Amino acid sequence: MKFLSFLTGRVFQDLLQHGKEIEEAIGQRDTRLLNYSTPELERYFSRPLSELPRQNPYPVAVLLPLFLVAFALNLLPFLSALQGLSPLHHALSFFVPSLTMTGALIVISVLLARGKTSGLLGFRALFIILLITTLVHVLHILLSHNGGLWPLVIASFALLFCRVVMNSSGFVLFTLYCRTQRLARLAREMRLKSR
Amino acid sequence: MLCIALDYRQISWVNLPIHIRSNVWFCLEWVAIGYAGTLATGLQCVNGLYRIYDLVENGGGNVAWLDTQEWYVATSTSLDVISLASAGGALKEAVTTWRAMKSISSLKATEWLKSYPRQDRARLTELIIRAQNPGISNKEIKALIRAGLYPKRFPTGPVQVELTRQLGQVVTSAAALAGSAVSGVIAAPSNLPQTGKYIIGTIQSLAVF
Numbered sequence: 001m002k003f004l005s006f007l008t009g010r011v012f013q014d015l016l017q018h019g020k021e022i023e024e025a026i027g028q029r030d031t032r033l034l035n036y037s038t039p040e041l042e043r044y045f046s047r048p049l050s051e052l053p054r055q056n057p058y059p060v061a062v063l064l065p066l067f068l069v070a071f072a073l074n075l076l077p078f079l080s081a082l083q084g085l086s087p088l089h090h091a092l093s094f095f096v097p098s099l100t101m102t103g104a105l106i107v108i109s110v111l112l113a114r115g116k117t118s119g120l121l122g123f124r125a126l127f128i129i130l131l132i133t134t135l136v137h138v139l140h141i142l143l144s145h146n147g148g149l150w151p152l153v154i155a156s157f158a159l160l161f162c163r164v165v166m167n168s169s170g171f172v173l174f175t176l177y178c179r180t181q182r183l184a185r186l187a188r189e190m191r192l193k194s195r
Numbered sequence: 196m197l198c199i200a201l202d203y204r205q206i207s208w209v210n211l212p213i214h215i216r217s218n219v220w221f222c223l224e225w226v227a228i229g230y231a232g233t234l235a236t237g238l239q240c241v242n243g244l245y246r247i248y249d250l251v252e253n254g255g256g257n258v259a260w261l262d263t264q265e266w267y268v269a270t271s272t273s274l275d276v277i278s279l280a281s282a283g284g285a286l287k288e289a290v291t292t293w294r295a296m297k298s299i300s301s302l303k304a305t306e307w308l309k310s311y312p313r314q315d316r317a318r319l320t321e322l323i324i325r326a327q328n329p330g331i332s333n334k335e336i337k338a339l340i341r342a343g344l345y346p347k348r349f350p351t352g353p354v355q356v357e358l359t360r361q362l363g364q365v366v367t368s369a370a371a372l373a374g375s376a377v378s379g380v381i382a383a384p385s386n387l388p389q390t391g392k393y394i395i396g397t398i399q400s401l402a403v404f
Contacts, residue, residue, distance in 0.1 A: 053353055058363055064233070065240055072244040080252055087260040091267075094245055095238075102237035106230065151248060 007131065008124055009167035015175055016124065019117030022179060026186055031194065037187035045184035055178075059171035060112060063123065063162060064105050070130045070158040071101050073151040077137060080147070112175060115182030120175065123166060131159055232281020235274040236371065242271060265393050272390040275379035282368035289361045289368075295322060296358075307358055316348035323349065 005013045025033045045052070072094075079085065079093055108126070112119025134155050141147050165171055249258045261267045296307060299318035311319075324336050324345050331339075339345050375381040 054357060054360065056356070056360055058360075064237060068237055068240050069244065072241045073248075076245065076248045076252075080248075087257045090257050091245075091261060095241070098241040099238065102234055102241070105237070106233055148252065150251075 004124075008127060009163055011167040011172060012120075012124070012163075015172055016117065016120050019120055019175075019179060022183060023117045026183070031190065033183075033187050033190055037184055039191070041180070042184045042188040042191065045181050046188055055174055056170060057113065057174060059165050059168055059174055060109050062165055064102075064109065066158045066162045066165070067105055067126055067130070068098070068102065070134065070155045070162070072098060073155040073158070074130060074133045074137060077141075077147055077151055113178055115178040115180070117179075127159065127162055127166070130155070134159060231277050232284075235277035235281070239271075239274050239278060239374070242274070265389075268386060269390040269393040272380055272386045273394075275375050276387075278371050279375055279380065282371035285364040286368045289365045292358070292361055298322075307355075311351040311354070313348060316351060319354065320345065320347065320349045 001013075022036065025036055075094060075097060079090060082093075085093065104122070104126075108119050108122035110119075111122065134152055138149070138152050138156075141149055141152065246258050249255055293304065296319075297304070299322050300307065300315050301312065302310075302315065320340075321336060324339065325331060328335075328339075336345075340347055372381070380387060
């Protein structure tokens with residue numbers, strides 16, 4: 001756990017832990033969920049969306065290109081190491097996984113915006129996978145002296161920025177707002193049912 | 196907007212009047228354009244990285260081959276058009292806000308984020324009340340404020356947050372336009388009819404198949 005905190009940042013790990021507790025309370029589907037909410041909070045979030053303050057989603061939006069850069073600059077050196085690929089196969093081997101990655105990032109962002117902890121888990125999984133891949137690539141290039149290091153240096157910086165953004169106050173505020181909104185909606189439904 | 200005020204969980208879709216339904220579709224279209232814009236911009240980002248890497252590491256062999264392929268030119272032109280449509284939506288919103296702010300503010304636009312005088316805040320409050328209650332008279336606005344339904348002056352905090360958000364949108368939209376002006380549809384508009392022909396040809400061949 002401490003190692004994960006070191007990799008992804010303590011603030012992000014705390015946010016994830018809090019999310020897991022909320023998910024657990026939601027998953028039990030009983031009145032214990034009401035302990036996390038108050039009628040005032042539920043009334044506040046039951047107002048029309050136009051009356052609620054607009055949130056700043058830029059910290060989440062910034063993560064998309066950063067993860068894409070880290071992913072693309074890991075895939076390209078890998079593909080150039082594969083000999084004998086025709087231009088068509090080379091392009092397809094790059095663009096198909098990139099399209100999948102872009103789709104996955106959009107899905108993760110949507111999950112996060114809906115207040116689900118799976119969004120945070122998705123970002124953490126991507127971050128750790130890309131970090132390990134980058135480290136393995138760097139070690140391979142350093143040992144084999146084959147290929148340029150610049151793509152991996154840029155990928156490392158992109159991942160570093162990802163870590164900074166994932167632990168920034170803007171990201172935490174956006175995640176907490178979306179989570180609280182979901183919690184209040186579910187608690188309101190439960191309160192209305194129990195009456 | 197009307198659709199934002201709808202609570203989808205409580206109102207049945209079939210019971211909604213037709214004009215509200217069309218409003219909801221309008222909003223869903225904007226959401227779809229937003230998602231398509233994100234996807235298109237993401238793909239343009241990886242496309243750019245692919246081209247740079249190929250030019251630096253392989254002398255541009257794969258890029259030269261790709262540029263001769265109709266499907267590649269058609270796809271990148273379509274991505275650029277989607278990206279521009281998305282940027283256009285954000286810019287339109289920013290221009291509407293700028294016009295509204297300009298009509299009520301005595302300050303220069305560069306000063307909006309720094310300070311906001313009491314008179315401007317009162318005018319902004321009146322503008323918001325008018326936007327939320329179309330056709331309302333001055334007398335009714337005063338009555339609503341006296342009744343405590345609206346504050347006399349809205350606080351500046353949320354206004355400045357919204358202005359900052361829109362400023363960010365303008366910057367990202369400008370980046371999309373600049374990218375297109377360097378190597379996209381704006382730089383080479385002749386690609387548009389070619390892409391149109393290619394897409395129509397593909398649809399026709401699929402229909403025959």
